[in-house]
Amino acid sequence: MDATSTTAARPAKAPHAHSGVWAADELRRRIAEGELLPGDKLSEQALAESLGLSRNTLRESFTLLNSELIITRIPNRGVFVASPDADDVREIYAVRRTIEPACLAWGPELDLEALERIIAQARAGLAAGDVARMASANQDFHKQLVRSSHSALLQELMGRVLARMRLVFHAMSDAPDFHSHYVERNATLLALLRDGKRMEAAETLRSYLDTAEAELLSHIHQRSS
Numbered sequence: 001m002d003a004t005s006t007t008a009a010r011p012a013k014a015p016h017a018h019s020g021v022w023a024a025d026e027l028r029r030r031i032a033e034g035e036l037l038p039g040d041k042l043s044e045q046a047l048a049e050s051l052g053l054s055r056n057t058l059r060e061s062f063t064l065l066n067s068e069l070i071i072t073r074i075p076n077r078g079v080f081v082a083s084p085d086a087d088d089v090r091e092i093y094a095v096r097r098t099i100e101p102a103c104l105a106w107g108p109e110l111d112l113e114a115l116e117r118i119i120a121q122a123r124a125g126l127a128a129g130d131v132a133r134m135a136s137a138n139q140d141f142h143k144q145l146v147r148s149s150h151s152a153l154l155q156e157l158m159g160r161v162l163a164r165m166r167l168v169f170h171a172m173s174d175a176p177d178f179h180s181h182y183v184e185r186n187a188t189l190l191a192l193l194r195d196g197k198r199m200e201a202a203e204t205l206r207s208y209l210d211t212a213e214a215e216l217l218s219h220i221h222q223r224s225s
Contacts, residue, residue: 020060023051025159027065031081032139032163034132038083038170042071068160070167084168086220092168093213095161099154100145100209101202104193107148114144115190122183134179135169141186168216178215182208 027047030036042062048055062079065071072082084092104110118141125133139162146158169179185208192201 020057023053023058023061024064028159028163032166034166036081038081038167040081042079070163082167084164086217089168089216092161092164093209097206097209101205103145103149104205105198105202108150110148110193112193119187119190126180126183131179138179138182
């Protein structure tokens with residue numbers, strides 16, 4: 001699939017859109033929100049026009065995203081959104097197990113009301129059978145957990161991780177129930193937080209992440225065998 005029409009249809013509006021770092025952030029956001037999918041070809045011309053920057057600057061952003069394994073450069077073919085494999089899943093979950101439970105245990109300002117609103121969105125998606133809505137709510141829930149750290153660096157890292165997670169989730173498109181049982185797992189975490197049981201919530205999240213990783217790895221193995 002060529003992502004030219006998608007990227008050209010939504011021009012970015014930002015006064016500082018002349019930076020490779022900014023362009024990488026914007027492309028990362030589009031991937032994290034499911035606007036760009038694994039295997040999508042990224043047209044330099046269309047993206048440069050839609051983002052309002054030079055092709056040289058766009059190539060700087062490609063270099064950043066390539067180093068993060070979010071895109072793949074294929075000689076004589078072009079630049080494509082990456083398709084994560086089992087090793088990528090293991091790396092993603094190693095990072096998540098380090099960051100997210102720590103935020104639950106020690107994040108200085110958890111916004112429980114924001115988490116409640118996200119869970120409401122996830123439950124609405126579950127009731128409607130809307131997999132994309134559940135996946136987006138799940139992403140938002142974990143992003144909100146890391147936001148509690150008040151660390152710009154951790155939030156930046158989590159943004160990269162969530163972009164790669166969105167690509168992994170695409171691999172689960174033939175398993176629509178994957179997201180459904182995590183809706184109430186997130187609600188359980190919130191209940192523990194409301195009761196002030198932050199360390200228990202952190203341990204519960206570590207177990208939750210272990211389960212999700214194992215499920216993803218099993219699915220990838222089945223698809224490749």
